[in-house]
Amino acid sequence: xxxxxxxxxxxxxxxxxxxxxxxxxxxxxxxxxxxxxxxxxxxxxxxxxxxxxxxxxxxxxxxxxxxxxxxxxxxxxxxxxxxxxxxxxxxxxxxxxxxxxxxxxxxxxxxxxxxxxxxxxxxxxxxxxxxxxxxxxxxxxxxxxxxxxxxxxxxxxxxxxxxxxxxxxxxxxxxxxxxxxxxxxxxxxxxxxxxxxxxxxxxxxxxxxxxxxxxxxxxxxxxxxxxxxxxxxxxxxxxxxxxxxxxx
Numbered sequence: 001x002x003x004x005x006x007x008x009x010x011x012x013x014x015x016x017x018x019x020x021x022x023x024x025x026x027x028x029x030x031x032x033x034x035x036x037x038x039x040x041x042x043x044x045x046x047x048x049x050x051x052x053x054x055x056x057x058x059x060x061x062x063x064x065x066x067x068x069x070x071x072x073x074x075x076x077x078x079x080x081x082x083x084x085x086x087x088x089x090x091x092x093x094x095x096x097x098x099x100x101x102x103x104x105x106x107x108x109x110x111x112x113x114x115x116x117x118x119x120x121x122x123x124x125x126x127x128x129x130x131x132x133x134x135x136x137x138x139x140x141x142x143x144x145x146x147x148x149x150x151x152x153x154x155x156x157x158x159x160x161x162x163x164x165x166x167x168x169x170x171x172x173x174x175x176x177x178x179x180x181x182x183x184x185x186x187x188x189x190x191x192x193x194x195x196x197x198x199x200x201x202x203x204x205x206x207x208x209x210x211x212x213x214x215x216x217x218x219x220x221x222x223x224x225x226x227x228x229x230x231x232x233x234x235x236x237x238x239x240x241x242x243x244x245x246x247x248x
Contacts, residue, residue, distance in 0.1 A: 005165060008209075011028060013028055016049065017161040026039065026216075027039040033120060035057055035063055037081065039074055073214070075104075079106045091110040092109060093127055096138035096140070117145075126145055128140055131199075141203060150212065152214075158170060165218040166220075188238075196235075203227050
């Protein structure tokens with residue numbers, strides 16, 4: 001059932017759970033002078049998501065629309081949002097804009113280089129390019145520096161219709177999903193490369209307080225430790241999937 005939760009001051013999580021695949025899809029709004037939407041949802045989810053966001057702000061007031069990587073649940077409804085928000089601008093990294101958005105988007109994009117900042121009023125966002133993490137060479141995360149909220153997309157992926165936000169351990173859930181995926185057609189959902197550990201450590205050094213996660217519960221607490229623990233799970237499950245299968 002669709003749900004709306006404020007997971008940090010001015011940060012709203014809009015979740016749509018799909019029981020047929022046992023997976024929730026989360027979309028995040030930062031309500032500021034220039035409101036920012038992170039994850040557009042798919043085109044099929046757009047009507048429900050628009051109605052949900054309308055309970056917090058007038059969707060026409062959206063100013064920025066962003067996401068991690070080019071994928072249906074991340075940006076499929078981008079152009080539908082641009083139709084209802086006349087002043088909204090898509091914002092993404094250089095690779096994402098040059099390779100995908102400059103052609104896909106019905107409106108010109110704002111391109112961010114690595115570590116560029118975007119200010120929306122009282123909040124300031126840093127774009128961190130994380131190629132192939134979680135997947136796609138355009139991938140990146142968005143870090144809100146004032147409240148230390150990390151919009152981390154598919155990192156810390158969990159299944160089930162879970163609580164909106166938790167301070168309890170989520171790494172066990174993440175490991176279960178990754179291990180199961182490695183024995184399914186979704187194997188290599190997250191590619192493990194020589195850069196994966198380094199990139200996750202760079203993300204951990206941002207020292208996030210809240211993790212705004214695409215699938216599953218968001219997390220509040222020691223986000224840096226969660227990201228470092230996730231790096232260990234990635235190394236265990238993705239670098240050596242056969243031993244992970246035996247362990248599970």
